[in-house]
Amino acid sequence: MSEAILDAGPLIHLAELDALDVLSDFTSLYVPDAVWDEVTNYQSRALEHPKLKIKRLNASISSIALMALAQALTLDKGEIEALALLEGNPQALFLTDDTAARLAAIQRGYTVHGKIGLLVRSVRQGLRTHQEVLALLNGLPQHSTLHIRPQLLDAIIKQLQDEWS
Numbered sequence: 001m002s003e004a005i006l007d008a009g010p011l012i013h014l015a016e017l018d019a020l021d022v023l024s025d026f027t028s029l030y031v032p033d034a035v036w037d038e039v040t041n042y043q044s045r046a047l048e049h050p051k052l053k054i055k056r057l058n059a060s061i062s063s064i065a066l067m068a069l070a071q072a073l074t075l076d077k078g079e080i081e082a083l084a085l086l087e088g089n090p091q092a093l094f095l096t097d098d099t100a101a102r103l104a105a106i107q108r109g110y111t112v113h114g115k116i117g118l119l120v121r122s123v124r125q126g127l128r129t130h131q132e133v134l135a136l137l138n139g140l141p142q143h144s145t146l147h148i149r150p151q152l153l154d155a156i157i158k159q160l161q162d163e164w165s
Contacts, residue, residue, distance in 0.1 A: 009097030
């Protein structure tokens with residue numbers, strides 16, 4: 001069990017796949033105001049899942065270093081607020097599908113996972129089977145708005161099939 005701070009992407013994309021349950025083993029899921037608003041606009045049911053312990057938080061952005069990094073990487077308001085929450089809770093896992101937000105988090109020493117990492121993690125946590133995760137990954141282009149290069153997705157699926165067989 002652990003805590004996570006979320007960007008909008010994983011909530012939206014997991015809701016599209018009907019796979020929000022892969023977040024159910026987290027003790028707390030913290031969602032900054034800007035992310036909450038974005039998810040509400042695109043996939044409001046993601047915030048209402050009965051098995052998730054989601055808490056909306058206000059993030060005060062006081063770090064000059066964070067603002068400089070956010071400007072350099074052109075991060076949006078939700079990503080900046082999520083990173084600000086990480087400053088106060090650095091042991092939390094940062095969940096984002098955004099490459100620039102991921103780079104910013106890694107640069108600041110935080111642990112990051114995206115939707116694909118969460119799906120793989122769900123097998124290790126006993127929340128989903130190998131077959132379920134492979135089916136979700138194979139259906140990703142048709143059922144999710146996540147942008148991923150087809151060659152990369154194919155390579156991930158092949159690697160997981162090899163690992164799990």
